[in-house]
Amino acid sequence: MSSSHLFVIALSIATLGVAAPALAAEEPAHTLVLRDGAIEIRDYAPQITASVEVDGSMARAGNSGFRPLANYIFGGNTARNGAGSDEIAMTTPVTQTRSQEIAMTSPVTQSMQGGDVWRVAFIMPEEWGMDTLPIPDDPRVQISEIPARRMAVIRFSGGASDSRFETKFDELVAYLDAEGHAQIGDPVYARYDPPWIPTPFRRNEVMVEIAPS
Incomplete structure (x- = not known):
């Protein structure tokens, strides 16, 4: 990983205190079904995510999970053709999910020692598929199709503490x-903005899957 990439990751963690995208670009493809104030219902197309499971508080897990995922997209991987590595564009949002069961390896859960375990995920750009995404060098990084x-979805601005997400x-x-x-x-906690966006203007969302009506 280049020194500039390391600087972006360090700045994200130090400034925001949680995982946040360094460059906000592509968002997952979706269709707006309904908007009612701060609440929306959206139909999302299939997605591919790169994720890791980490334990601890929301902020600690976000910090711990961000680095291996950033390392993966910035070249910590092996291209499918075996020739070097690939870089993957950063997308938005970065998501965090708390699970209700203990996982076998790397993404989200309620922990063995009483702490929480979280899945921190980056959504892969649309142009990548399961058969074309590079293979992570870090075995903790899991590639999954959703x-x-x-x-x-409920949208809110400002700080994104665990208590605000729960509220x-x-x-x-x-x-x-x-x-x-x-x-x-289960609820998905999403952060959209890089750390240099002033806190009052940061976009956050809580998302939950619902049954089609």
């Missing part, structure tokens, strides 16, 4: 219950 799904998740669940939408997935 099928198309309908997501309910917004509660607001989203109350809205879904009132509107008769069935939640079928």
Whole structure:
């Protein structure tokens, strides 16, 4: 990894205190189904993610998970043709999910020692496929395919502490219950902005999969 890439990662961690994209560019393809104030329902196309599982608090896990994923996309990988490595464009958002069970290897969970385990994930750009993405050098990095799904999303600006994410998740669940939408997935916490964006203007979201209506 180049010194400039290391600087970006260090700045992201030091300034934000959590995982955040160094360069915000492509967002996952989706169709807006409904907008009601800060809440949206979106239909997402299939996605491929690179993810790692790390334990600890939300902020600590975000920091720990960001570096191996950044290393992967910045060239810590082996190209499918075996010739060197590939660089992958940074996308947005960086996501974090808490799981309810203990995982076997690398992405999200409730931990053995009472701490939480989180899956921190980068969404791969659309031009890459499961058969073309380079192979991670770090065995903790897992490449996974996520099928198309309908997501309910609540957007908020400012700081993105675990307590704020939990409060917004509660607001989203109350809205879904009132509107008769069935939640079928765990909350996904998403951060969109690089660390040099002033805190009041940062975009954050809580996302949860719901049943198609």
